[in-house]
Amino acid sequence: MSAAADLPFAALLAFAVTMMGAALYVLTAAGHFPRSHRLEHMRSGLGAATLWGTMPITALAVFGASMVAWRDIPIAWAVIAGSLSVLVAPLVLQWFSDAIVDGIGGLIGFALLALVASGAATVLST
Numbered sequence: 001m002s003a004a005a006d007l008p009f010a011a012l013l014a015f016a017v018t019m020m021g022a023a024l025y026v027l028t029a030a031g032h033f034p035r036s037h038r039l040e041h042m043r044s045g046l047g048a049a050t051l052w053g054t055m056p057i058t059a060l061a062v063f064g065a066s067m068v069a070w071r072d073i074p075i076a077w078a079v080i081a082g083s084l085s086v087l088v089a090p091l092v093l094q095w096f097s098d099a100i101v102d103g104i105g106g107l108i109g110f111a112l113l114a115l116v117a118s119g120a121a122t123v124l125s126t
Contacts (some may be wrong), residue, residue, distance in 0.1 A: 012073050012120035016081040018065035021114030023089035028106040042103070050104045054111035056078045061114035065121045073122040 032042060032051055039101040042051065093101065099108045 003096040007077060008072055012077055012081055013067060014117050014124055015065050015069045015073060015078060016085045017117035018061055018114050018121060019082040019085035019091070020040065020089055020112050021112075021117055022058050022062045023086045024093055025107065025110035026053070027089060027112060028086050028101050028110055029055065031101060039053050040076060047104060052105050052108045058111045061111070061118035063118050065114075065118040068118075068121045068125045 042048065069082070073081075096106065100109070101120060
């Protein structure tokens, strides 16, 4: 049996999607700094809580997917899939409107994408 036949493709794909979601999230969150660059509704209240609250969620998703990759996916495949996802993320982010990227929707959406994909990686690896 070849090494490719033993590769958990579903877990690898879920890991790559997690890294893509996290990279999209980081790019979106970076656009909110410094504080003066944020839209008015993102400077306080729900906007600020969303910005700071989704950061640990995304970090948790990356941590979980990384543990799955470390345990179940050959390191070379994980590095290639994760790196490719991070490199392609700026190109993918251009597909989204400024209203999504500059608002709450992008932060919540990309954090949830990373979290759901990380959960899928965990389920698919067992």
